[in-house]
Amino acid sequence: MSKYNLVVGFETHVELKTKTKIFCSCANEFGGEPNTNCCPICLGEPGTLPQLNKEVVKYAIKAGLSLNCKIPQEMSMDRKHYFYPDLGKSYQTTQSSRPICLEGYLTLDSGKKIRINHIHIEEDASKLVHDSKNIYIDNNRGSTPLIEIVTEPDISSVEEAREYIEKLQAILRHIDVSDCKMQEGSMRCDVNISVHKEGEPLGTRTEIKNMNSISFIEKAISYEYDRHVDLIENGQKDQIIQETRRYDEKTDSTESMREKEDAQDYRYFPDPNFFVLKIEPSFVENLRKMLPKLPSEIKAELIEDGIDEKAADLLTKYKNVSDFYLEAKKYGDNKIIATYILGEIFRSMETEEEKENFDIKITAEDLGKLSLLQKENKITAHIAYSILPKMLKEGRPHTAYLTKEDLVSVDNTEVDKLCKEAVDAMPQAVKDYKAGKEKAIKAVVGYVMRATKGKANPSYTEQKILELIQ
Amino acid sequence: MPHSLINLATQLQRKEISSVELTTEYLNKIKKQNKKTNSYIFTNEEVSLNQAKKADEIIKKGSPSVLTGIPMSLKDNIMTIDMPTTAASKMLAKYIPSYSATVYTKLLNNGAVLLGKTNLDEFAMGSSTLNGYFGETSNPYDTDKIAGGSSGGSAASVAEDTSIYSLGSDTGGSIRQPASYCGVVGFKPTYGAVSRNGLIALASSFDQIGPIAKNVEDARIVFNVIKGKDEFDMTAFEIPRTTRQNPVIGIDEDSIQKIADKDTLKVFEKAINACKKLGYKTVKINSKYDDLYIKLYFVLAYAEMASNMGRYTGIGFGYHTKSSYIDTDDFIRKTRSEAFGDDVKTRVMFGNYMLSGDNMKKYYYKALKIRHDLIEDYYLNIFNKCDFILSPTTPTAAPRKDHKYSSVEEGSLPNIFALPANLIGLPSITIPFGMSSENMPIGIMLSGKKNFDNALFTVAKNFEQYSEHKSLDIK
Numbered sequence: 049m050s051k052y053n054l055v056v057g058f059e060t061h062v063e064l065k066t067k068t069k070i071f072c073s074c075a076n077e078f079g080g081e082p083n084t085n086c087c088p089i090c091l092g093e094p095g096t097l098p099q100l101n102k103e104v105v106k107y108a109i110k111a112g113l114s115l116n117c118k119i120p121q122e123m124s125m126d127r128k129h130y131f132y133p134d135l136g137k138s139y140q141t142t143q144s145s146r147p148i149c150l151e152g153y154l155t156l157d158s159g160k161k162i163r164i165n166h167i168h169i170e171e172d173a174s175k176l177v178h179d180s181k182n183i184y185i186d187n188n189r190g191s192t193p194l195i196e197i198v199t200e201p202d203i204s205s206v207e208e209a210r211e212y213i214e215k216l217q218a219i220l221r222h223i224d225v226s227d228c229k230m231q232e233g234s235m236r237c238d239v240n241i242s243v244h245k246e247g248e249p250l251g252t253r254t255e256i257k258n259m260n261s262i263s264f265i266e267k268a269i270s271y272e273y274d275r276h277v278d279l280i281e282n283g284q285k286d287q288i289i290q291e292t293r294r295y296d297e298k299t300d301s302t303e304s305m306r307e308k309e310d311a312q313d314y315r316y317f318p319d320p321n322f323f324v325l326k327i328e329p330s331f332v333e334n335l336r337k338m339l340p341k342l343p344s345e346i347k348a349e350l351i352e353d354g355i356d357e358k359a360a361d362l363l364t365k366y367k368n369v370s371d372f373y374l375e376a377k378k379y380g381d382n383k384i385i386a387t388y389i390l391g392e393i394f395r396s397m398e399t400e401e402e403k404e405n406f407d408i409k410i411t412a413e414d415l416g417k418l419s420l421l422q423k424e425n426k427i428t429a430h431i432a433y434s435i436l437p438k439m440l441k442e443g444r445p446h447t448a449y450l451t452k453e454d455l456v457s458v459d460n461t462e463v464d465k466l467c468k469e470a471v472d473a474m475p476q477a478v479k480d481y482k483a484g485k486e487k488a489i490k491a492v493v494g495y496v497m498r499a500t501k502g503k504a505n506p507s508y509t510e511q512k513i514l515e516l517i518q
Numbered sequence: 519m520p521h522s523l524i525n526l527a528t529q530l531q532r533k534e535i536s537s538v539e540l541t542t543e544y545l546n547k548i549k550k551q552n553k554k555t556n557s558y559i560f561t562n563e564e565v566s567l568n569q570a571k572k573a574d575e576i577i578k579k580g581s582p583s584v585l586t587g588i589p590m591s592l593k594d595n596i597m598t599i600d601m602p603t604t605a606a607s608k609m610l611a612k613y614i615p616s617y618s619a620t621v622y623t624k625l626l627n628n629g630a631v632l633l634g635k636t637n638l639d640e641f642a643m644g645s646s647t648l649n650g651y652f653g654e655t656s657n658p659y660d661t662d663k664i665a666g667g668s669s670g671g672s673a674a675s676v677a678e679d680t681s682i683y684s685l686g687s688d689t690g691g692s693i694r695q696p697a698s699y700c701g702v703v704g705f706k707p708t709y710g711a712v713s714r715n716g717l718i719a720l721a722s723s724f725d726q727i728g729p730i731a732k733n734v735e736d737a738r739i740v741f742n743v744i745k746g747k748d749e750f751d752m753t754a755f756e757i758p759r760t761t762r763q764n765p766v767i768g769i770d771e772d773s774i775q776k777i778a779d780k781d782t783l784k785v786f787e788k789a790i791n792a793c794k795k796l797g798y799k800t801v802k803i804n805s806k807y808d809d810l811y812i813k814l815y816f817v818l819a820y821a822e823m824a825s826n827m828g829r830y831t832g833i834g835f836g837y838h839t840k841s842s843y844i845d846t847d848d849f850i851r852k853t854r855s856e857a858f859g860d861d862v863k864t865r866v867m868f869g870n871y872m873l874s875g876d877n878m879k880k881y882y883y884k885a886l887k888i889r890h891d892l893i894e895d896y897y898l899n900i901f902n903k904c905d906f907i908l909s910p911t912t913p914t915a916a917p918r919k920d921h922k923y924s925s926v927e928e929g930s931l932p933n934i935f936a937l938p939a940n941l942i943g944l945p946s947i948t949i950p951f952g953m954s955s956e957n958m959p960i961g962i963m964l965s966g967k968k969n970f971d972n973a974l975f976t977v978a979k980n981f982e983q984y985s986e987h988k989s990l991d992i993k
């Protein structure tokens with residue numbers, strides 16, 4: 049089956065976290081009491097007109113700049129029409145002919161560039177709640193600001209799809225334009241999928257709408273790939289039709305939604321309530337200057353600082369983590385801090401969401417200072433690791449847990465003496481080691497550690513013992 | 519002379535009369551007169567008299583504006599939080615807005631008194647004020663004749679003196695045509711000069727709110743109060759102050775000769791003579807008064823109307839069907855079928871047809887391009903020769919109510935002189951200038967370059983001196 053190439057493109061809706069909605073001054077919050085954050089404008093009452101929120105424009109341009117997009121000097125708004133209770137005006141104000149950002153790309157670790165066709169701004173629809181009899185409309189979400197990021201079909205594997213979404217999340221969180229929480233719907237993906245043989249034209253694509261989890265996206269792509277390939281192999285290529293499908297997580301399969309979506313004629317046309325909007329290049333340049341470092345840039349710096357690539361990846365995946373790390377670094381040793389975060393601290397967090405939030409009781413400064421003690425051999429790693437869980441749980445500074453004894457560094461001549469004692473006391477272990485059982489040396493080191501109550505430096509101790517028995 | 523704004527303002531401020539007295543007088547007059555003309559859809563004495571009391575207090579304190587205490591009316595597609603706003607449609611028959619239009623707020627801040635809401639064609643779709651849910655409005659000069667539309671109620675109320683001035687809306691002549699038929703002044707400002715916030719949208723890139731008044735000066739005063747930038751309308755802006763010394767008047771005599779009837783041409787002849795008396799130079803222009811304007815309007819304005827009418831689904835506000843329905847689509851379909859009149863349905867269908875599938879490119883975008891070229895052409899080939907364009911407002915005086923037009927195009931002819939100002943966004947004013955052989959008013963129209971609203975008022979006032987119009991005197 050591998051003779052078929054997979055071709056995937058993404059249309060990703062991202063909720064912007066501006067203070068107010070896109071066309072009125074209602075708070076951009078939802079989840080509260082239904083229909084409390086709305087006004088005549090976002091309800092689409094007769095006679096109301098939109099006022100474009102400048103912050104939305106700024107956020108969208110920031111997203112565009114961090115995805116290497118061009119920002120045209122003019123943009124316009126369009127209307128997309130359909131009748132549905134989630135849309136008070138019966139049209140969505142969006143951008144189709146002149147979007148705010150054009151032609152960017154996102155670079156994967158392999159160096160491959162996933163091209164961004166464009167980014168546009170638009171308003172979200174209201175939330176509908178169905179029960180067996182009725183549909184309830186919650187307008188709090190109505191007219192909250194979205195950007196839609198549309199890629200070219202440049203993604204060619206499930207792994208690349210995952211990487212694209214994870215990188216996109218990391219970038220948008222770093223520049224602080226969105227939470228990108230898929231489980232809460234602040235990031236939603238439509239995925240286009242087709243297959244074809246190398247050298248042949250692209251196959252017919254299908255679109256899976258409204259995906260809200262990376263693992264579902266992976267599964268849906270795999271399912272669609274297999275479905276397309278099977279149909280082609282069985283001579284039923286004509287059964288792959290351009291259509292919208294829905295992924296059903298219970299059956300791990302996709303099904304057609306054609307009856308609803310495909311016959312739609314959205315009748316896009318320029319919204320006469322907006323003139324063509326000018327975007328000054330100086331406005332864009334100012335935003336560019338204000339952009340924080342992007343995850344890829346921070347990652348490169350971490351690697352330069354001696355952090356290995358995998359660790360650097362994890363540290364820059366979540367904005368709150370990388371912010372914390374960079375802050376802690378000011379007070380201590382970067383590598384030791386990385387081991388604290390990726391080790392003990394991440395272990396205390398069960399979900400991705402907890403890592404995203406990174407809401408911990410230790411301050412960056414305190415963790416940095418702890419790492420400095422370890423770096424300067426004033427405490428051992430063993431001690432640092434033994435107090436970290438308590439710090440995480442109770443939120444008191446590290447000094448509250450260190451005893452005088454912990455802080456007394458062990459004299460190396462004392463360790464040297466103990467090493468000799470250990471070698472003499474454990475002849476069998478030494479013999480095993482010499483016979484090739486490398487692990488046996490740990491037992492000898494352990495003797496010294498026990499004798500010093502964990503205060504000896506383990507690597508120094510091992511070095512010393514090896515010298516003695518060679 | 520009927521009561522003018524200036525005269526009454528003076529009397530009010532001299533405390534020769536109180537606003538409560540004046541308002542009571544007008545409310546009584548409406549009660550009598552409305553049986554004849556049906557200019558008003560709705561009045562609310564309590565609201566009006568409360569506003570009048572407030573106005574009297576302001577006058578007592580000695581801080582009134584010219585509009586303080588003056589009773590006026592608003593076309594019933596302008597949002598008023600204290601009176602229903604129906605757009606003369608069953609769809610909004612009981613609708614009370616949750617906010618007020620910017621223009622109403624501005625008038626209230628100036629101490630104005632709202633007498634009531636005036637009649638119109640349903641959703642302002644029409645030029646007769648015959649098709650609204652609340653019945654026809656008749657021309658006060660002859661109740662067998664139409665008042666024109668869609669701001670027919672506003673124009674008739676000012677003509678019959680059941681309001682001192684009124685605000686209407688003009689999308690394709692909807693202020694100027696009825697004002698001309700009813701023998702009053704009607705002004706459509708530069709597009710964007712007045713906020714559209716709170717005006718029930720018809721065709722958003724054409725719509726403008728403007729004053730209908732008894733003379734040019736009154737219209738100017740009201741315009742100066744309602745104009746200006748608005749945080750609730752991104753297309754509204756502050757027009758600059760403009761004047762024009764020795765203006766040149768452009769006249770497309772050939773087209774006018776072809777389109778206008780004898781009575782109208784006779785009055786128009788007097789307007790040309792007025793130019794000479796005023797010492798204004800006139801030049802021949804070719805403003806192409808042909809059915810291109812009508813076609814452009816059909817495609818572009820109807821498309822916008824169709825889109826703007828989408829929000830009337832019965833969900834959230836307005837009328838909704840009482841019969842049973844299978845699903846949301848069925849509910850919306852039944853609601854709209856039951857609540858919209860035929861003229862609205864026609865426009866919605868026509869407009870959506872223009873926006874559907876390939877028609878979008880074939881008609882809509884093509885028309886958009888022609889509109890753009892037309893704007894350029896006006897400035898390159900007409901406004902390079904002249905400062906203002908003079909024409910009759912309508913080709914004839916108000917027709918009989920039972921007058922039948924033979925085609926849609928012919929039915930649009932009454933707006934042929936008015937349409938360019940909407941397509942191009944120009945300020946344009948109609949002044950009553952003479953009477954027809956049947957003693958019906960005939961108006962002349964002056965249009966200026968974008969932003970030249972002030973200069974246009976000055977010129978219009980000069981023309982007004984030579985008007986041979988005869989005002990009604992209804993007691």
Ligand SMILES: [Zn+2]
Binds near residue numbers: 072085088
């Ligand atoms: Zn709102």
